[in-house]
Amino acid sequence: MTCPQPLRIGEILQKAKAVIPSIDQATVYRNIKRLVEQGWLLKITHPLAGTMYERSGKEHHHHFYCRKCDSVFELPGCGINDEHVALAGMTVEDHEVFFYGVCHECSQHLQRT
Ligand SMILES: [Zn+2]
Ligand SMILES: [Zn+2]
Structure with missing residues (x-):
């Protein structure tokens, strides 16, 4: 895996358990919340x-x-121009955009079958 990925709670739990097998879920959740x-x-x-x-x-x-x-894969950079999206008089401070589709690996698999 070359793309850095955000982790879901289950994945964090798995990783934590790999390092400290006795760690319980509540402790992991508490630490995530603190971080x-x-x-x-x-x-x-x-x-x-x-x-x-x-x-x-x-x-x-x-x-x-x-x-x-x-x-979920991280896409570096951003092609969205806040000023072009906004209507007159609006000040865009931030945006959140999610992309959906088929990843590289799955595309290859689809081509093979
Ligand atoms: Zn962006
Ligand atoms: Zn995929």
Whole structure:
């Protein structure tokens, strides 16, 4: 996997358990909450993938969701021009955009079959 991906709670739980097998879910949840409050982690609420977390402080970017394999990929950069989207008199401060489709791996699989 070359793309950095935001993680879902289940994936974080899995990773935490791999390091500390005795760790319980409540502890992991508590730590995630603390990291979000401290600004280390960013909570993303994705309309299809659900709640995800990623490291904060990254450059502005968007996410791509693969409908086939249920994976989320980070898309670097942004092609959206806030000023072009806004109507006269509006000041756009931020935006959130999610892309959907079929990822590279699934596209290849589709071509083979
Ligand atoms: Zn896929
Ligand atoms: Zn953007």
